[in-house]
Amino acid sequence: MRPHQAVLLAATAITIAVTAAFVLYGDRDSKKYGAAAIGGPFTLSDQLGRSLTEKDLKGSYSLIYFGYTFCPDVCPTGLQVMSNAMDQLQTEMQQKIKPVFITIDPERDTVDQLKSYLGNFHPRIIGLTGTERQIAEVTRAYRVYYAKAKGSEGKRDYLMDHSSIIFFMNPEGKYVNHFTHMTAADKLAATLRLNIGN
Numbered sequence: 001m002r003p004h005q006a007v008l009l010a011a012t013a014i015t016i017a018v019t020a021a022f023v024l025y026g027d028r029d030s031k032k033y034g035a036a037a038i039g040g041p042f043t044l045s046d047q048l049g050r051s052l053t054e055k056d057l058k059g060s061y062s063l064i065y066f067g068y069t070f071c072p073d074v075c076p077t078g079l080q081v082m083s084n085a086m087d088q089l090q091t092e093m094q095q096k097i098k099p100v101f102i103t104i105d106p107e108r109d110t111v112d113q114l115k116s117y118l119g120n121f122h123p124r125i126i127g128l129t130g131t132e133r134q135i136a137e138v139t140r141a142y143r144v145y146y147a148k149a150k151g152s153e154g155k156r157d158y159l160m161d162h163s164s165i166i167f168f169m170n171p172e173g174k175y176v177n178h179f180t181h182m183t184a185a186d187k188l189a190a191t192l193r194l195n196i197g198n
Contacts, residue, residue: 038167038175040141044102044134047115047127054173061176061196062098064167066144068105069117070157074164076120078181082166083122085188096196099125104146104162106135142167168195 043053063082067075082099089097099122103109106129109117114127130138139146144163152158166179168191176195179188 038142038178039169039173040138042130042134042138042141044128044130044138045111047111047118049111052126052128057098057100057169058173059171060098061096061171061192062100062167062169062173064100064102064142064169065165066102066104066139066142066146066162067164068103068160068162069109069113070105071160074181078164078166079118079121079125081179081181081183081185081188082125084185085192086122086124088186088189089192093193093196094124097124097192100128101125102128102135102138104135104139104144105160106130106132168192170195 039054041054043051046052063085065075065078065082067078069075079101086094086097086099101114101118101121103114109129111129114129118125118127128138129135144165146160146162149159149161164181166181166183166188167175168177168179170176177191179191
């Protein structure tokens, strides 16, 4: 294992633990104690350049994953898990789910870059990018950690440290469950079938 991969895996493990704590305990100041404070309003652009908000996801279940297209291993693994899980579902059930990939690297992940990159994964995956401020807002809403890796300042070929969580949201945009990029695709598919039904 290369040194930068070891550092990335260690950082991922820490951020997964932190994110999981937020997911499990939610906002302690919330009137609904114990409710997961995950999700919220956002306005971003998809891989075709169209504006998309959280309202466009309502009415469908969604799988939401944050990452970046230049990620060497964790992100493609997470997207492949989502893709393989979708492939295990019948077409009718697939139509009830919107898989979403939101970049945490808007500097490099342009609309065209997302379109090219997502051609390697399930065709239903929606890629979203935006300004640095828009990405900061949506990551805050989903309690996602991200930052340029130490020593990357001023470099074009940099790595990003970030949470690696697949959020499963219901048609009202409420949190249902979460998974990591290491979750087996058949386990994810089974959870989707259990919650979505016929």
